[in-house]
Amino acid sequence: MQVVVSAPAEVSERWRDGLAQAAPELDFVLWPEVADGDAEAIEAAVVWNAPPELYARCRHLKCICVLGAGTDQLFAPGIELPEVPIVRIVDPVMALRMASYVLAAILHFQRDFHDYVRQQRERVWRKHRSRDSHRVRVGVMGLGAMGRASAKLLVTNGYDVAGWSRSPRRLPGVEGFAGEDGWPPFLARCDYLACLLPLTAETRGLLGVETFARLPEGAVVINAGRGAHLVEADLLAALDAGRLRGAVLDVFETEPLPPEHPFWDHPRILLTPHVASITNLETGVVQIAAALRTVRDGGVPVNLVDRARGY
Amino acid sequence: MQVVVSAPAEVSERWRDGLAQAAPELDFVLWPEVADGDAEAIEAAVVWNAPPELYARCRHLKCICVLGAGTDQLFAPGIELPEVPIVRIVDPVMALRMASYVLAAILHFQRDFHDYVRQQRERVWRKHRSRDSHRVRVGVMGLGAMGRASAKLLVTNGYDVAGWSRSPRRLPGVEGFAGEDGWPPFLARCDYLACLLPLTAETRGLLGVETFARLPEGAVVINAGRGAHLVEADLLAALDAGRLRGAVLDVFETEPLPPEHPFWDHPRILLTPHVASITNLETGVVQIAAALRTVRDGGVPVNLVDRARGY
Numbered sequence: 001m002q003v004v005v006s007a008p009a010e011v012s013e014r015w016r017d018g019l020a021q022a023a024p025e026l027d028f029v030l031w032p033e034v035a036d037g038d039a040e041a042i043e044a045a046v047v048w049n050a051p052p053e054l055y056a057r058c059r060h061l062k063c064i065c066v067l068g069a070g071t072d073q074l075f076a077p078g079i080e081l082p083e084v085p086i087v088r089i090v091d092p093v094m095a096l097r098m099a100s101y102v103l104a105a106i107l108h109f110q111r112d113f114h115d116y117v118r119q120q121r122e123r124v125w126r127k128h129r130s131r132d133s134h135r136v137r138v139g140v141m142g143l144g145a146m147g148r149a150s151a152k153l154l155v156t157n158g159y160d161v162a163g164w165s166r167s168p169r170r171l172p173g174v175e176g177f178a179g180e181d182g183w184p185p186f187l188a189r190c191d192y193l194a195c196l197l198p199l200t201a202e203t204r205g206l207l208g209v210e211t212f213a214r215l216p217e218g219a220v221v222i223n224a225g226r227g228a229h230l231v232e233a234d235l236l237a238a239l240d241a242g243r244l245r246g247a248v249l250d251v252f253e254t255e256p257l258p259p260e261h262p263f264w265d266h267p268r269i270l271l272t273p274h275v276a277s278i279t280n281l282e283t284g285v286v287q288i289a290a291a292l293r294t295v296r297d298g299g300v301p302v303n304l305v306d307r308a309r310g311y
Numbered sequence: 312m313q314v315v316v317s318a319p320a321e322v323s324e325r326w327r328d329g330l331a332q333a334a335p336e337l338d339f340v341l342w343p344e345v346a347d348g349d350a351e352a353i354e355a356a357v358v359w360n361a362p363p364e365l366y367a368r369c370r371h372l373k374c375i376c377v378l379g380a381g382t383d384q385l386f387a388p389g390i391e392l393p394e395v396p397i398v399r400i401v402d403p404v405m406a407l408r409m410a411s412y413v414l415a416a417i418l419h420f421q422r423d424f425h426d427y428v429r430q431q432r433e434r435v436w437r438k439h440r441s442r443d444s445h446r447v448r449v450g451v452m453g454l455g456a457m458g459r460a461s462a463k464l465l466v467t468n469g470y471d472v473a474g475w476s477r478s479p480r481r482l483p484g485v486e487g488f489a490g491e492d493g494w495p496p497f498l499a500r501c502d503y504l505a506c507l508l509p510l511t512a513e514t515r516g517l518l519g520v521e522t523f524a525r526l527p528e529g530a531v532v533i534n535a536g537r538g539a540h541l542v543e544a545d546l547l548a549a550l551d552a553g554r555l556r557g558a559v560l561d562v563f564e565t566e567p568l569p570p571e572h573p574f575w576d577h578p579r580i581l582l583t584p585h586v587a588s589i590t591n592l593e594t595g596v597v598q599i600a601a602a603l604r605t606v607r608d609g610g611v612p613v614n615l616v617d618r619a620r621g622y
Contacts, residue, residue: 100468113581119584125567127585129589278440
């Protein structure tokens with residue numbers, strides 16, 4: 001079976017080589033090194049932000065494997081996706097990475113490191129009294145693999161944790177909220193709000209002025225979902241008005257963040273360059289190789305994306 | 312029983328009022344508002360960095376209570392301490408505060424926030440690949456209440472944890488090292504080294520060139536013990552030579568840190584103003600009130616300092 005691999009230039013060869021080692025019986029070619037005549041013979045695609053031309057030219061795909069947990073890139077305008085199974089990576093190592101990022105983001109503000117970094121630059125010795133973890137109310141938006149791992153780690157660290165999801169979910173030690181009815185009471189108890197939702201039509205722009213207005217005064221917003229969850233102008237307004245104390249942002253509408261963007265030098269924002277949960281090549285390769293073999297053998301792979309939900 | 316309270320100006324009244332509420336049958340007076348004739352009648356002292364004159368003038372003390380966990384201040388030159396029981400605060404809330412500080416300090420470097428803060432200032436979008444927690448080897452120096460709570464929290468968070476103490480201690484999930492023999496193998500496996508030791512003649516200057524030379528290349532040093540544990544010039548040399556990747560420092564030889572000190576603008580140091588584990592007034596008041604009543608009734612209070620060990 002021929003498989004095309006399309007990924008950002010700096011990692012595409014590593015993925016191709018890793019997959020070739022994990023599944024030497026399959027034939028991997030790098031996009032765009034695919035001659036016109038050969039595209040017809042390709043039966044599977046392994047992609048991260050692949051161009052629309054790939055789907056237009058590889059017309060006999062039986063399966064698409066996404067090199068990560070988020071699959072919103074496939075449902076972007078301009079992409080005509082064939083009606084074939086879509087597989088994503090569901091990796092406990094990546095979920096733990098996300099959980100440790102959320103914890104690091106909370107501690108950065110909880111232990112006042114954001115202020116101490118600035119004070120250090122100004123040679124100011126001034127103590128702040130930080131709140132003990134059991135008095136810090138954290139809310140996790142989205143209880144997929146990433147959200148569940150994060151909520152669990154936060155419970156372990158003694159925080160007062162709530163979770164919000166589209167449909168109800170029970171997690172030990174986590175106060176559960178679901179759907180539209182659960183949204184206002186959930187937000188009202190979030191000193192820290194961490195967005196780990198998939199990006200869909202329903203969740204786009206959810207981190208906006210109405211959400212910020214329902215949070216307790218001085219809350220901190222963490223976005224490690226997708227840039228389009230956040231209404232950037234609303235965040236700036238809420239920070240500048242003092243409604244929000246700070247924000248930790250890992251994802252953006254445009255990545256890399258353009259040099260002229262106002263987030264860069266905002267005193268209440270910590271920026272990270274989409275690193276909260278970098279895809280783990282080792283386990284990713286194993287999962288994708290298994291999915292490709294299943295497809296080759298006529299089976300149905302695991303970790304399928306639900307097209308109706310969009311994730 | 313008359314009790315003198317001597318603490319930094321900004322907190323002394325809060326302690327006096329808290330103690331008066333917890334033990335209304337005792338008579339609390341603030342130092343230095345003590346007339347010469349009255350000093351003789353004082354039977355107990357509640358102190359944080361009290362001046363030597365207090366001990367010289369209050370000659371009939373039966374007990375000294377220290378407003379914190381560290382008691383090295385009592386054994387400083389110029390202080391002639393009476394031979395009476397010394398009580399310190401041993402508070403699980405303070406131990407958890409310390410543990411959360413150590414975790415925050417590790418995550419600050421592990422998740423590359425130290426670099427991302429600088430990159431943000433320079434508008435640079437560059438990803439770093441952070442090490443997963445289970446591959447991060449952390450060493451805790453000192454396994455008293457603070458060190459044990461920190462080691463336990465780090466184990467819970469999935470780190471590869473070791474502990475070093477003067478005499479052997481067993482903690483679940485923690486590789487134990489003790490004494491002089493245990494020192495070199497302990498240091499050899501510390502990607503992060505957190506000092507939570509008491510300050511004694513033996514531990515003074517322990518964070519120096521010989522210690523740094525035994526750490527793995529690129530280790531991070533966290534000092535939340537006492538400033539005098541660290542040889543400041545040795546740290547600067549090790550950072551500038553690239554032997555150490557960074558340092559998170561909460562305590563200093565001179566506090567507040569003088570404005571001209573080279574730590575302020577060092578690019579590999581995060582400074583915090585002695586806030587890792589701020590004494591908890593609520594539980595401190597309860598413990599001190601109990602100790603004072605025990606002394607008044609002729610008993611021996613708990614949480615006594617061992618003068619021979621110096622802590």
